Amino acid sequence: MPELLFSIVIPTYNRASTLGDTLRSLQGQTYPHFEVLVVDDGSTDASAQVVAPFLTDARFRYLPKQNEERAIARNWGIAQAKGRFITFLDSDDGYYPRCLQEAVNFLQQRPKAVFFHLGYEIKDTAGRLLYRSLHKGEQLNEQLLSGNFLSCIGVFCRREILEQDRFNESPALIGSEDYELWLRLAAKYPLYYHPAIGAYMLQHAQRSVLRIDKSRFGARMEALLELVSTEPAIQQAFQQKGVQRFRLHTYLYWSLHLAMGGYKREALRKLIWALKKEPGLVASRKFLGIAKTLIRS
Structure with a gap:
């Protein structure tokens, strides 16, 4: 597929310390037909200077904008x-x-796929190595109701479907806008999984998903629950039953992050709510993880 072009969209904000390594990992791709769009969301650090040397490669584009x-x-x-x-x-x-070559290999097997996911690692x-994505089955639509195992890394979508369904820009949803979009897409298209490990996520102290403000996080979970539970395509x-499964696992996720933030009482309330709705969750790995976090906190 020599004509197959990938667009890699990289939103960034004050990540000059890591952005260079990210871009170098793209320079090293064995599959050459791609473009990189670095969307600088109003950085005030040296991000522009970090990107500048890469712009000698016509495949790299720098798109600065105000912070939004x-x-x-x-x-x-x-x-x-x-x-x-x-x-x-x-x-x-x-x-x-x-990474991109593995995406091409998958599309040669599934040329009609419009929404698929490669494996990734967390280091x-x-x-x-902290985690390696391992999923059962070639299609993951139903599994996605139990949590956002996709994150944003390794997800590939045909441009046409993203032109129809884009990320929800509600300020209340910040941090879960990717999951909400993946669920909308999964309600309309098969979500395929290719187990080849194509990418890595770097776990570090400044990663935004590791920090929590209780009120803002609660508003975010409420917004996610409302949007997903009332989306006609998802309901159909x-x-x-599927929407209820999503709600239960969202409460488990909510409970875990409250526990990690030291909000033990609130975390316990969310956990109890989920267990009342589905007692069988007590045997799940998620429940055991929350229980361990509560004991340590």
Whole structure:
């Protein structure tokens, strides 16, 4: 597929310390037909200087804008993209050399796929492996109701479907805008999984998902629950049972992050609510993880 062009959209904000490594991981791709759109969401650090040397490669584009958060930045990148497929990468993560080639290999097997996911790893700053995505089955639509295992890394979408369904730009949803979009897309298209490990996520102390403000996080969870529970396409595709499954696992996720933030009482309330609705969750890995976090906090 020599004509297959990938658009890699990288929203960034004050990540000069990691952005260079991210961009170098793209320079090292064995598959050459791609473009990189660095959407600088109002950085005040040296991000522009970090990007500058890469712009000698015509495949790299720098798109500075005012600060408006990730959903708007990603949507702006979508609007500028020229590739048949768009994928997203955060500016503190990276690709292994064969990432895009693995995407091509998958599309040669599934040429009609419009929404698919490659495997990824999570590493710490010392390079130690913390997690490797391993999923059962080739299609993951139903599994997505139990949590956002996709994050944004390794997800590939045909440009046309992202032009129809973009990231929700509601300020209340910041941090979950990717999950809400993946659920909308999963209600309309098969979500395929290719187990090849194409990318890595870097776990570090400044990563935004590791910090929590109780009130803002609660508003975000409420916004996510409202949007997903009332989306007609999701209701039609997954029915009430699927929406309830999503709600239960969202409460478990809410409970875990409250526990991690030291809000033990509030975390316990969310956990009890979920268990009342579905007692069988007590045997799940998520419940055990929350219980351990509560005991340690």
